Amino acid sequence: MNSYPFQARSYAKINLFLRVLGRRKDGYHQLESLMAPVSLYDDLAFATGPEFTYEGPQWLNNCENLIYRAWELLQKHYGIGGLRVAHRKNIPAGGGMGGGSSNAAATLSAAAQLYRLNLGYRELAPLALQLGADVPFFLRCTPALARGVGEDLMDVPLPPQHVVLINPGYGVSTPAVYRNLGLSMGAQVAKPGNFEVSDEDLWKLSHLVELCYNDLEIGARPLMPDLDVMREALLQNGALCSRLSGSGSTVFGLYADRESAQQARELIASALPEASVYAVQTLPPLTEAHAGV
Structure with missing residues (x-):
């Protein structure tokens, strides 16, 4: 390059x-x-x-x-x-x-x-x-x-979070996941949350754990027989919460610190050798990134 x-x-x-x-x-x-x-x-x-x-x-x-x-x-x-x-x-x-x-x-x-x-x-x-x-x-x-x-x-003032990712080695069709939800045209099933996005307390780890949810798991589960196996592997190895990312196929877990995330990555990689397992961090907000934080 x-x-x-x-x-x-x-x-x-x-x-x-x-x-x-x-x-x-x-x-x-x-x-x-x-x-x-x-x-x-x-x-x-x-x-x-x-x-x-x-x-x-x-x-x-x-x-x-x-x-x-x-x-x-x-x-x-x-x-x-x-x-x-x-x-x-x-x-x-x-x-x-x-x-x-x-x-x-x-x-x-x-x-x-x-x-x-x-x-x-x-x-x-x-x-x-x-x-x-x-x-x-x-x-x-x-x-x-x-x-x-x-x-x-x-934009939200989300501080960097420690994350472990598990990818099972196959992809999932996004249109198929949405079709599996079975929503008809014009259907309205929920209202937007009342978030004050500038409130830094809202985006702390303890509250993120409460918010951690993904409606698309319903549509992805028929296409991912190992979805719950991966989520359970993260939870059993110290994740504070675990969900599917987007429409899948990657599952993530949030961790309290870098050390626990790295340790979990090693244990899960050994237990699930066919999967790709990563310990990563979320990137800082743009203003912090430009400040070199």
Whole structure:
């Protein structure tokens, strides 16, 4: 990747809680979720070129790749030239951690800077939303309360949390998970929570444990026979709470400190050798990240 002048980390995310509020008449589900980027990331490197080229996992080398689609969108709207991309993938595919969406956001930002388009979040967010509901989140990559289909974002002062992730080694179809919920068009099943997002006490670990819930587990469970096995493995090894992230297939647990998370990762990795197990942290809020905290 040394021959590429622009390099970026494309971070994964977890949903610390996720509620399905209903289903719109256009078929999209209305959500309320606390999204947090975590320290697991893909490595991406970019350079300008005469055309689009991709060096990475072969199964991603196609026009459906969100990296390609992000470049294509900028080319269509701003007439940019080609893009050379090198991709080292670490985030499990289809794991409910937004790896593809994060890659798309990184590509939008990188290409815009390489071609000196002078585009900020305000200009890139509408393009990002065309690629996926959670792509705008990854443009800023800071903890946020997401509503709507995931595009209505409010930053939250979430301090870094210690997390263990278990990925079973297979992906889950997001549309299939939502279909399994069985909500009819226009259905409204819950109201948004009354959160004061600037209240720092709200986002402390003790309260996060109370909030930890995911409505999508109902839809994912028929597709994930080992869902409860993974959750139980985390809880038996010190997790204060454990839930599915997004639509799956990754399950996470929150821990009190780094030492207990690392110890749990080692024990779970030994007990579940076919799974990928990671000890990570959520990333700090954007203002803290810029301050070097």
